Amino acid sequence: MEDWYKLDHAGKLFPAVAGQQNSSTYRLSFLLKHPVKPPILQKALDSVIRRFPLLHVEMGNGLFWKFLRERESPLEVEPEGRYPCAPVALSDSSASLVRILYHDSKISVEIFHALTDGGGALEFLKTLVFQYLRLLGENVDDKQGMILPPASFARYAEAQDSFKAHYTSEPPLDLDKAPEAFQIRGTRFVPYGHNVIHGMLRASSLNACAKEKGVTLTAYLTAILVMAVLHAGEPLNTERRPIVISMPVNLRNIFPSSSLRNFFAVINIVIAGAEEMNFEQVLEQVQQQMKEKTTKSYLSRVMSGSMKYENTFLSRIAPLKLKDLAIRYGFDHYGEVAKTLTLTNLGKVDVPEGMAAHIEAMETTMYPTAKSPLNCAVCSINDQLTVTFARNIVESDMIMHFFRQLSGLTGLDVRIVSNDWGMGA
């Protein structure tokens, strides 16, 4: 078996743009009902990581592209000590790009985005916690087949770059035409770190509220987010720039793929003139755009838009350093300026019944960046939905507006918990 992998199409972006203020490292966690036992977690990790060799890698520099190769040193679980989504040590070519953390009754995985997306990370976390519970002697089984079978890693299918497999020559979207979006500004935390605020509520009740309006849960939350940005940022939006919510879409739901690597596209929900709209009007626009932009044909165009740069002869033969500069320029001048913030919804996470009984909640945290200092991530398990805001700025008005409005509109009880980074607590 080969012991190295090329970076997938989306994965090529992250090493070029990563830095202290853009860690490109996201987090997924399960909050269990009992405190974590680290030695058992380590045993579970030792057995599970063999099933996920794509995560037990380090990054090397080639002449034309970076690559991933299996690490020699074992991966170890660590007590959580740093702020969530802290950068991985990219300058150290033998450093792990994955962290397995525990704190009290919470198990978290933090993964550098070049390795996989939320879909791949979720499979890993589910398998790890499943194995952990089994080693603890808990009565958990997987009759429904929700956990990846422990058979050997299916290299061809699971390490596949699905972008290449599903790329078609559809006319690409012209990203140059995207208008500059309204951007959230604020005071960076000193010392730098990420403040995380989770809001938890009943998923079924929130879903019912969204259904009542005839929209999806994601559209409902997105509309509330747009209103929150509007309220918190309106005085600063003197140029009347549109509010743009960037949304990663899991392409595995649209194109058949069992890849455990990155396979997502990003769509932008653009709300121009929101200051003259009420919530219902914003909601209607969001729902309409989400419907239009999640069709197979639209997503194919998004894919071909980004693939066209990678496939040119010039970009293939250009030295790595030159490519990194070009990618960074494109990211800063076309990607980051065209969005206000990112909202990612991992969706409803299903785990085997016996395993679900041990899980109280889950969270997913999306790292903030220099130009997108506040991001939002959503996921749900056991009818408990968690909305997570991660920010690198002191100002939190937007988050406050969001939860106040969410609570006010739905009448649901929202429970708030935070890591209090930068709050002097």
Place this chain on the structure above:
Amino acid sequence: MRCDSCGVSVDPAHAVCPLCRRNTAGIGKAAGNRWYPSYPAVPAPRASGALARSLIFAIVAVISITLIINVLGNRDVWWSLFVAPCVLYGWLLIRHTWMSKSHLGAKIVVQWLGLSGMLLWINALSGGSSWSTGYVIPFLVMAATLLMTLICLAKPRGWRDFAGYLLLLMILGFTPLLFFLLGLSNVLWPSVSAAMYALLTFGGMWLLADKGFRKEVKRRLHY
């Protein structure tokens, strides 16, 4: 606990509402946070880069002062232009080779580039024969390649850690030949020797070393 201002429940771990920072009604002693640890106090950020900035300032000062002394004094000989490359090389030596935590392989490559640059500059100023491009640079690249080869063979993780730099030096081994072809040097044999040495090192590694080298070449050159 309830925050009436925000209309949300607040986890008992918090003495104040994380949204509005107001005290939550009826809060007692804050419980431990099950979600997050309390972060240790982080010391104030060091004035990182202060030494590096001082070094750059010192270099600019030395170069400009020598230039001014040269301009205002004896202008028959432009000696200050010889000082500048030496000072810049000194900066590279301190900043990249001594102070930085860069990979040893990167340090060797950068040393070759720095030394070659300095000698080329001095050679260009002094005129006459092209001793730098003709002799010194080809032999320097051969020495650097030999050093890297020895490190690759001697270190336990040599292939993994150094083969990329060795490949880079092999490519750079053709630079002297390029100098000759561009007319920047008029002695052929050292340039050919450097290119031949690079080729032989590559061929020798390919044939004699274990699979590690071949795999490394494949990884490093994939496009």
